[in-house]
Amino acid sequence: MSLLELKNVSKIYGTLRALDHVNMRVEAGEWVSIMGPSGSGKSTMMNIIGCLDKASEGEVLLDGTLICAETADRLTEIRRDKIGLIFQQFHLIQYLTAVENVMVAQYYHSMPDEKEALEALARVGLKDRAHHLPSQMSGGEQQRVCVARALINYPKILLADEPTGNLDEANERIVVELFKKLHEEGTTLIIVTHDPEVAEVAQRTVVLRDGRLVKETVNENFTGVMKHRKVE
C-alpha cells in the first residue's frame, strides 16, 4: 500500500476548482517534486495532504487512514504524529531562540528535550546558532531551523512548500543537501518548488496546471545531488 494516495481529489472555492480531480500516489521513502505556475493549486494540495485543510471531494489516504473523514481534532493529531511542515516564509516564533523553536514542536508532540533539539540543530549545521533569535540569523539559517523543527519528531512524511523560495543559491544548495540526507534516512519528501533545478533533484516531478495534474516525469538517473548552475 502506498504511504499517500489521492483519489479524485477536488478543492472548490465558490466557483473555482483550485484542485480538479487529482489522482496521485506517493510511496514510502519517495522524493517527489511538485511544480506548476502560480495559482495552479500546489499549496492547496499540500495543505490537504498536511491535514491543514480538507478536500471538497475525493479521498485522501495517508498511511492507511482516510483523512478526509476525520474531525479537526483528529487531523491535528495526525499532523502532529506523521507530518513535518516547512514553509516558504520560515515561520519561526520571533521571540524564541533556534533551539526553543525546535522544542515547541517537541512540546506539542511529546516532551521538550533540549539535548535532542540541539542534536537536530547540529544535523542542519547550526550547532553554534542554537541560542540565537530568528532576527539574529540569515534567511538560510532560519530555514535550516525550520528543517530541524520539521524533522525533530521523525515524521513519516515531510511537506515543504517552496522551501527555497526565499533563499539564495548557496543556501538553496545547503537545504537540498539536507533533503538528500533525510531521503537517505528513509523520510518521504514532497517538495513544492518553482525552481526546475530544485525540482529535478527529486525522483519524480509532478506538474499542476489550473488544479489539474498535467504532467509527471520520472528522474531516471536520480542521484539526489543538485547540478551546478551554468554561470551566466
Added chain:
Amino acid sequence: MIAASLMRRRSRILVALLAIVVGATVLSGLVTIYVDVPRQMGAEFRNYGANMIFLPAGGDQPYTTQTVSEALAMIGEERLVGAAPYRYEIMQIHEQPIETAGTDMAGAMRTSPYWYVNGSWPDESGEMLAGREIAELLALSVGDTVTMVYKSEEDTADARGVVESPEMEMTVTGIMESGGSEEGYVYISMEDMVALCGQEGRLDVTELSVSGERDALIRLSEEIAAAQPGIAPRLVKRVTESEATVLTKLQALVLLVTSVVLILTMICVATTMTAVVTERRREIGLRKALGASDKGVAAEFMGEGFILGAAGGLIGVVLGFLFAQAVSMQVFSASITFQLWLVPLTVFASVLVTGLASFWPVKSASKVDAALVLKGE
C-alpha cells in the same frame, strides 16, 4: 524557557502588565481610602469638639467622678479622644459672684479644641483660666493674681463672729476666647474646686469626644446607660448628624470614582489583550500547524493572561497602598493602615478582569485557520 521567552517579549508584556497594574493600583488604592475614610474623617471631625455628653440621670442614682470614670473605661482608650468633667460653683472674686467651673484641663483641651487661649492653659494648683467676658468684667490680664472665695450657707461664724470662708490665691495663666457662652466662666482644676468647696466626687456634666460613626455612638450610649443608671449619655446631634452626612457623601464619591476608573481600566486591559492576541495570530496558526489543539492554544494564552493578572495584581496592591498613603498624607496628613485582605481581593479582581478581557480574543484566536495564516502575506 518560559521565563526567557517572557523576557524577550517584555515590551509587549509590559504594555499589558502596565494596564493591569494601573487598574489594580487604582482599585486597591481607592478601596483602601474608601475603607479608611471614616477613620480619617473621624479624627478630623474630632476637631469640632465634644460629640457626647454625660448628664446626671436624676433620682438617687449616683453621678460621680467614680461612675463617670467607670463609663469612660467602657468606651476605652482607643475611641476616647478626650473627656472633660465639669462642676459648677459660684465663687467670689473682687466681691463679685463668678460662675466657676472645675475641670480636668487636659480633657477640656481635647473636648474643646476650638478654644483660643491667650497665654497658657493652667497646669498647677492655684492657676486659673478666665473666659474673655469675665476677664473684661474684672479687668484681668494674664499674670494677675486674685483671691477666690467660696461662700456657702454652711459657713459658720467663729468665736469672734467672723465668718471664715475658704479661699485661695489664683493666678490667671490665660484668657480664653470661644465666641460662645463658655467665655462667661472661670476655669480651675477639679482638685482646687474640691479644696475650696469640698464634696469630692461631685459632678454636674461631662463632655466627651469619642471617635466613631453615629450608629456606633448610639449603641455605645445605650450600653453606658444600661450599665450606669446614674448617667444619661446624650449625643450632640448637631455634630454627629452632620458628620454622618458628610461621611456618606464622601464615601459615595470615592465609590463612584472607583467604579468609573475600574470600568475604564477593564476596557483598557481588554483592548491591550485583544491587540496582544491579534498580533500573535500568525504564531497561533504556526503552533496549530505544529500540532497544538484549539484547547491547548486557548489554555496557553489564558494561562499567560492569568499570570499577568496575578503579577499585575500583586504589584498593584503595593503601588495602590503607596498611592493611598500619599493621598492620605496630602488630604488628612495622617498615615493609612495596610489592609491585608486587599491582597487576595486585588489579585482576584485583576485575574478576573484579565481573564474576562482575554476570553473573547483568545477564543477567536484559537479558531484561527492555520492554513490561511501560514500562507503568508
